[in-house]
Amino acid sequence: MPIAPADLIPAPADVVPLFVTEVYRTNFGGTALDPLIDRLDAGARRLAAADTAGQAWSDRNGYLGYTSYDSFDIVTDAGPEFADLTALLDVHVMIYAQLLEMDLRGKAPRMTRSWVNVLHPGGAHGGHVHPHSIVSGTLYLSVPDGASALQFEDPRHTRMMHAPMRRPSARADRQPVMAMAPARGTLMLWESWLRHEVPTNRAGEERISISFNYDL
Numbered sequence: 001m002p003i004a005p006a007d008l009i010p011a012p013a014d015v016v017p018l019f020v021t022e023v024y025r026t027n028f029g030g031t032a033l034d035p036l037i038d039r040l041d042a043g044a045r046r047l048a049a050a051d052t053a054g055q056a057w058s059d060r061n062g063y064l065g066y067t068s069y070d071s072f073d074i075v076t077d078a079g080p081e082f083a084d085l086t087a088l089l090d091v092h093v094m095i096y097a098q099l100l101e102m103d104l105r106g107k108a109p110r111m112t113r114s115w116v117n118v119l120h121p122g123g124a125h126g127g128h129v130h131p132h133s134i135v136s137g138t139l140y141l142s143v144p145d146g147a148s149a150l151q152f153e154d155p156r157h158t159r160m161m162h163a164p165m166r167r168p169s170a171r172a173d174r175q176p177v178m179a180m181a182p183a184r185g186t187l188m189l190w191e192s193w194l195r196h197e198v199p200t201n202r203a204g205e206e207r208i209s210i211s212f213n214y215d216l
């Protein structure tokens, strides 16, 4: 007796998400932290104008704009607003680590690097990961119209020997590449192994952000 087609699926199956990549996103614009965004924006511009070593490094390395990546280990020392930033990020990195149920072995993640980025129109930053840290992120201070999003890649790319692409309308968590557009005041956190890039800044003005690494 053949099985009737209607009986082939006697109960709905589960699709179980495994090895999920989780990105943390929040926005401080219009909150009690809004003034801190302005202070950090001014501090970042001040640093970009004053840090001649960072300007020279950016020129030498083809960074279209300014980054303090090589001239300061941590920008906390560059002004009181940056110390406030560290205190703020300490809290959010801990929340993210708790949401991801990381076993922190009783320790609090601490900032190991932070750097200011002033990306000029036409500037970009190719795909990369952040070694020697567990959580990385960026706080966005100036995001003019047309400014680059932050683009994440599925970390399983190297194993996708014969996997079909997903439809453009597929859910965000099924896309192989996902661009997340920040606004002024957006904070994004991700695990440091997650490869990401900043496509070309198509805004007519500078896109300003502060990036950072945390480790145990």
Ligand SMILES: [Fe+2]
Binding pocket: 128, 129, 130, 196, 211
């Ligand atoms: Fe990065």
